[in-house]
Amino acid sequence: MKIITRIVVLAIATMGHWASARQIDVAEFLRERGAEKAELRQLARSPSPAVVPVGFYEKDSVVPSCGLLVAAPRAAKPRYIDILSADGGSTFPACVAIPSIRSFHLQGRHYLAIEYLDQDTRDDTYRYFHYVYDDPVLGFVEDKNLNDEVPSSDVKREADGVKLARAAMMRKTFPQWRFLERDFIADDTSSFATFEDRNAHACHFAAEAGARPLSANLADVASATGCAGVLAATRLVTPRATYYIAMFKSNGGKQLVAVASLASDGTIKVEQDLSANINGTGATRDIKTARMALSQRLGALRNPPTRQ
Secondary structure, eight states: OOOEEOOOOOOSOOHHHHHHHTTOOHHHHHHHHTOEEOOOSOBOOOSSTTEEEEEEEOTTOSSOEEEEEEOOTTOSSOEEEEEEOOOTTOSOSEEEEEEEEEEEEETTEEEEEEEEEEEOSSSOEEEEEEEEEEETTTEEEEOHHHHHHSOOEETTSOOOHHHHHHHHHHHHHOTTSEEOGGGOEEOSSOEEEEEEEGGGTEEEEEEESSSSOEEEEHHHHTTOSOEEEEEEEEEEEOSSEEEEEEEEEETTSOEEEEEEEEETTSOEEEOHHHHHHHHHHTOOSSHHHHHHHHHHHHHHHHSOOOOO
8 A cells, every 4th residue: 555645845935025025014003003022021023924933912901912024925014913912901811922933834734833922820830822823815814723732831932833833733623533642743844643542443654744644554564454553653764764653452452553654855655565565574573673663674775785
């Protein structure tokens, strides 16, 4: 079985976006709003010139608000996207920092993940992520569904806004299966998820590289009968591709693996032959053993023995 998908090639910004971005004037925005610039603890620089973060004090407010100024195509002035507004006269909530803004691609769209810190009380500060994507007509707009789906966290806990967005997308794309957060693997450009469907005695994996995920039934990939549960997942990074391994227990009690690969050009492939090789050699005692067997098999394929 061979299934292939390719990453959608996206332009980060159109020429119209760049031309409009130079017209963003934060001072003019504050003046027209009757607001005063706020010195946040951190104010990250945007990777896109079409989006500028801004922190400010509204009229009669003693704590800062924050948002984004967006250069919309063919618009005379930038559009404002609110992230966190302070309540007039109240001490909280307050937007105290925008530590990072990261660019990534998901489901065929170019996104920005804006990390911001919301101080809710004197002692409680939370980390949130606000997501916008580049619409070809409107410029960057909010993804309200994604903003609602990604949870907040205590500021003392580390959080990866891109990984959280990819996990939320996987859950939404395959709501009929139980997403296994324990085994989720993600980075700036791709992700790999495992799922269980106990009612159907089936398990699945899904991989994506910025476009729609490709999914497969683990038992089908491993030529097994049914799945009693996913045991673990890992990845192996090589110069040519990244390989993902999902280990599961079949209905017959065997520990087996299903392998997928992500090439450097974004091609995702279900590796049925590699899966069969690892399972056939019995290198499935644990996920580390299977990963080592995959590495050895790939090395043998790259350097086949020469005939004497």
